[in-house]
Amino acid sequence: MIEFNKSQKQIQKAVRSFAKGEFEKERVLELDRTGEYPSAIHAKAAELGFIGIHFPETYSGGGLGFVEQALVAEELCAADSSFGITLTMAGYGAECILRFGSDEQKEAFLPGVVEGRTHCGAAFTEPGNGYDITKLSAVAVMKNGNYVITGRKTGVVNGLNAGFYIVLCQTDLMAQPFTSGSSLFIVEADRKGLVIENAGERLSLNMMSTANIIFDQVEIPAANLIGEAGKGYDYVQKFLAESRLLAAAQALGVARGAYERAMFHIKNREQFNRPIGVFQAVRHKIADMAAQIAVARLVTYDSAQVFDNGAGDAATASIAKMVACKAAMAVTDEAVQLLGGYGYMREYEVEHFYRDAKMLEIRDGNQYLHKDIIADAEIGKLKAGK
Numbered sequence: 464m465i466e467f468n469k470s471q472k473q474i475q476k477a478v479r480s481f482a483k484g485e486f487e488k489e490r491v492l493e494l495d496r497t498g499e500y501p502s503a504i505h506a507k508a509a510e511l512g513f514i515g516i517h518f519p520e521t522y523s524g525g526g527l528g529f530v531e532q533a534l535v536a537e538e539l540c541a542a543d544s545s546f547g548i549t550l551t552m553a554g555y556g557a558e559c560i561l562r563f564g565s566d567e568q569k570e571a572f573l574p575g576v577v578e579g580r581t582h583c584g585a586a587f588t589e590p591g592n593g594y595d596i597t598k599l600s601a602v603a604v605m606k607n608g609n610y611v612i613t614g615r616k617t618g619v620v621n622g623l624n625a626g627f628y629i630v631l632c633q634t635d636l637m638a639q640p641f642t643s644g645s646s647l648f649i650v651e652a653d654r655k656g657l658v659i660e661n662a663g664e665r666l667s668l669n670m671m672s673t674a675n676i677i678f679d680q681v682e683i684p685a686a687n688l689i690g691e692a693g694k695g696y697d698y699v700q701k702f703l704a705e706s707r708l709l710a711a712a713q714a715l716g717v718a719r720g721a722y723e724r725a726m727f728h729i730k731n732r733e734q735f736n737r738p739i740g741v742f743q744a745v746r747h748k749i750a751d752m753a754a755q756i757a758v759a760r761l762v763t764y765d766s767a768q769v770f771d772n773g774a775g776d777a778a779t780a781s782i783a784k785m786v787a788c789k790a791a792m793a794v795t796d797e798a799v800q801l802l803g804g805y806g807y808m809r810e811y812e813v814e815h816f817y818r819d820a821k822m823l824e825i826r827d828g829n830q831y832l833h834k835d836i837i838a839d840a841e842i843g844k845l846k847a848g849k
């Protein structure tokens with residue numbers, strides 16, 4: 464069992480109490496319908512240090528590690544899946560600057576995200592290239608000392624309200640392998656030539672915008688290149704490993720939140736003159752859900768600790784994401800079922816936990832991609848005799 468230290472338990476308690484006070488059920492349902500962003504709650508979460516708890520204090524962060532970031536994500540998502548995922552994705556992609564950017568870039572872009580003044584969007588996926596970002600169409604060419612970007616990106620979270628984007632482009636069309644010719648850039652949202660369009664209606668998470676972005680000869684200074692040219696693909700893979708740990712923690716929270724609501728229902732709903740929780744079929748469902756959550760918790764925090772100790776790798780993150788997202792899909796599905804007809808109704812919440820779990824499963828790679836990553840690592844170990 465994972466043992467949290469005193470300060471980690473205090474964080475857990477503080478996030479729980481924040482969510483209890485701020486996450487009103489009616490407000491979630493309203494924003495899910497209107498697609499409005501929860502700005503006031505975001506501002507309060509940032510003020511309490513929940514947006515960038517894992518960023519250094521120099522950039523207004525909490526100076527803590529990924530375990531603490533996972534605790535925040537789990538608690539927020541258990542309190543409400545939509546609010547929780549939306550808030551913990553506010554800076555999606557900003558870690559690319561934190562891990563690989565220059566001091567000037569960190570000073571210019573990170574405090575705004577952590578303090579809740581702006582959002583970050585990560586533009587990696589293209590209409591023609593989804594999980595496979597080894598063949599990019601978006602290009603950045605050097606012209607008079609600046610980079611000029613041309614291309615299209617899709618599915619960019621925070622796309623409509625971000626202050627800046629982290630954009631993956633090809634800078635060397637002749638590079639072999641092709642991935643060694645891609646680079647990562649910061650593009651401010653007000654740059655000329657940027658066309659940002661709503662990606663359209665979605666299954667869930669309507670309060671968090673998703674955009675398609677056209678880069679029509681967008682000129683940016685060379686200083687907006689993150690790290691070294693030609694390292695973009697590697698940086699994105701490392702970022703995705705970190706982001707997959709976040710997805711695991713979010714999925715754990717979503718599963719727990721749905722489970723807690725189902726538990727309340729089976730204890731209080733009476734059928735055939737007794738609470739439905741006494742029926743063996745229901746009890747067995749609860750046992751399965753509890754076991755799935757326990758496994759998701761172990762693997763998520765174990766991977767977070769490994770990451771904080773500097774030994775995190777792609778396979779560890781993929782295992783955490785795959786296991787926790789499978790748990791979230793299975794547990795939210797059972798929660799809807801256990802609430803019966805009520806589970807299908809918006810008012811009883813579990814239906815939007817169920818819809819939100821699907822987004823976590825798709826984002827940052829689905830289980831097939833993770834199986835490939837895990838198998839590559841395992842078979843590689845076998846070859847190396849480890």
Ligand SMILES: Cc1cc2nc3c(=O)[nH]c(=O)nc-3n(C[C@H](O)[C@H](O)[C@H](O)COP(=O)(O)OP(=O)(O)OC[C@H]3O[C@@H](n4cnc5c(N)ncnc54)[C@H](O)[C@@H]3O)c2cc1C
Nearest residue numbers: 585586587588592593594595618619620822825826827831
């Ligand atoms: C809610 C949401 C938020 C997103 N946020 C962002 C974001 O902020 N930034 C960003 O850049 N992108 C984002 N995306 C895009 C997301 O990363 C892509 O949807 C994802 O990469 C999949 O790409 P695709 O949809 O083109 O699917 P494809 O790559 O075309 O895959 C479609 C399906 O084919 C199968 N498949 C593909 N490859 C394999 C394989 N190797 N083995 C087995 N089966 C395979 C799988 O079933 C897969 O689901 C987001 C997507 C969603 C839904």
